Amino acid sequence: MKLFIDSGNLDEIRSLVPLGIIDGITTNPSLLAKEGGDSRKLLKQICDLVKGPVSAEVVATDFDGMVKEGRDLATIDDHIVVKVPFGKAGVRACGALSHEGIKVNVTLCFSAAQALLAAKVGATFVSPFVGRLDDIATSGMGLIEEIVQIYDNYEFGTEVLVASVRHPIHVVEAARLGADVCTCPTKVIDSLFNHPLTDIGLARFLADWKKAQSQ
Ligand code: E4P
Numbered sequence: 001m002k003l004f005i006d007s008g009n010l011d012e013i014r015s016l017v018p019l020g021i022i023d024g025i026t027t028n029p030s031l032l033a034k035e036g037g038d039s040r041k042l043l044k045q046i047c048d049l050v051k052g053p054v055s056a057e058v059v060a061t062d063f064d065g066m067v068k069e070g071r072d073l074a075t076i077d078d079h080i081v082v083k084v085p086f087g088k089a090g091v092r093a094c095g096a097l098s099h100e101g102i103k104v105n106v107t108l109c110f111s112a113a114q115a116l117l118a119a120k121v122g123a124t125f126v127s128p129f130v131g132r133l134d135d136i137a138t139s140g141m142g143l144i145e146e147i148v149q150i151y152d153n154y155e156f157g158t159e160v161l162v163a164s165v166r167h168p169i170h171v172v173e174a175a176r177l178g179a180d181v182c183t184c185p186t187k188v189i190d191s192l193f194n195h196p197l198t199d200i201g202l203a204r205f206l207a208d209w210k211k212a213q214s215q
Helices: 010-019 029-035 039-050 063-074 088-099 112-120 130-135 140-154 168-176 186-192 196-213
Strands: 002-006 024-026 054-057 080-085 104-109 125-128 159-162 181-184
Touching: 002 010, 002 186, 010 039, 010 186, 024 039, 024 181, 029 039, 039 054, 054 104, 063 080, 063 088, 080 088, 088 104, 088 112, 104 112, 112 125, 112 140, 125 140, 130 140, 130 168, 140 159, 140 168, 168 181, 168 186, 181 186
Parallel strands: 002 024, 002 181, 024 054, 054 080, 080 104, 104 125, 125 159, 159 181
Antiparallel strands: none
16 A cells, blocks of 8 residues: 655655655645745655655546636646545546546545546545544445445546545455555554564563673
């Protein structure tokens, strides 16, 4: 399973990329607004750092606007994946941009029916938001299971990108269900490294070693 960072923060991205576990980045208008400044420049810097897919979302809400903005975002770097919100305009724009060879991530997916439509128009990625579904007492991971099964049934090439991830169990479940990608905030990626028995085990090894050296 590929692991993406869900962030527009250069320091966070710089701290994780050297670990060799990061395959790409997702951003959204909220994340880029938090960073401020010139978002095109920031997206270019992120692409140069990661050298993998970097999702950049359109803010237009109509078909013509989404296509125009998507084409423009795609000129920033070859690694840019244009993110469009699900809906009639988004699905149509996904089809048009994909037809031109531009990679598209259909975002704000909350049902298997939406994921089916995104795949039919050639989306490169679909982003089901598991955390926001869990928040309204609906199983986010249940949706991932449904989408993976539907895509397998028809051999769709669209990759299932698990988004709105809140904790390490989401990541493990995404991998168990065969999702293609999981995008996580930095704190969730950090938490994947932690286990108290690892810390206790290392402390004991080092203490035993130190004791033996002083004898
Ligand atoms: C995905 O691409 C989105 O940027 C993101 O995962 C949304 O997560 P949130 O529900 O924590 O805002």
